[in-house]
Amino acid sequence: MAEAKTAICFIDRREHMEIDGRYLKDLEPATRNLIKGDYPKSKVTDFICDHDLLKYQLMRVDGMVNSDVKQTQKISRRLTKAMQSDDYDIVDVNDNLAKSLTFGQRVSDAVARFGGSWGFIGVFTFVLVAWMCINALHLFGMHFDPYPFILLNLALSCIAAIQAPIIMMSQNRAADRDRMSSENDYHVNQKSEHELRILHAKLDNLTQNQLPHSLEIQKLEIEILGQIRTELDMIQRNQLGNPKSGLNGNPQQENENSSEKDS
């Protein structure tokens, strides 16, 4: 029979029909390498029956699943480690500064706050105008600082001299607060970047390893299903062929049955 080609499985040395097995050159490289590992002398032109091939296909699936699980665990460990190794405590800047404030610093803050407000300008203008009016117009019979108001000049100079360092003290502490909060931001950013890198690695692993693997596993599953189908067909053929009652309406099956008997 021309269509019923047979081949000898190089593992069990038995004769099989060609459709019941594969040549090594038709296999996936990874599966072929597994066979080569067990049988170093095998050639690409060798034939392997489905029964023996199944073992290597299952080994291949096992290998892929194991490597995927290992890789996922590795990345998860890295992520956990990165999250645990973060020893920088985020500082609550405002709370921290408020606790360490001395009395002098509180006063300087209050002075700086009042000195930079419209209220201060209003009050100061009123005092200046009142001072000048009282001394220029001799109101209430008082003229303790006659024109050109030298005492007022002295008082203003003194206020300016004291207010400047007080405001500078307050500004220094504002700078401190900014420095602390930017330090916080820096650490948070660094941590986010690190975690993002690991998430990237996770995603890459998913798309570059696990997805192709699961597709390959699917392919192997379909192949194994095909093999089961062929074997079922064979069993059916044998069952139908034994009684020879002519129930079998498929002439090709009869041909194959007869060719099996021939071989």
Ligand SMILES: [Zn+2]
């Ligand atoms: Zn075999």
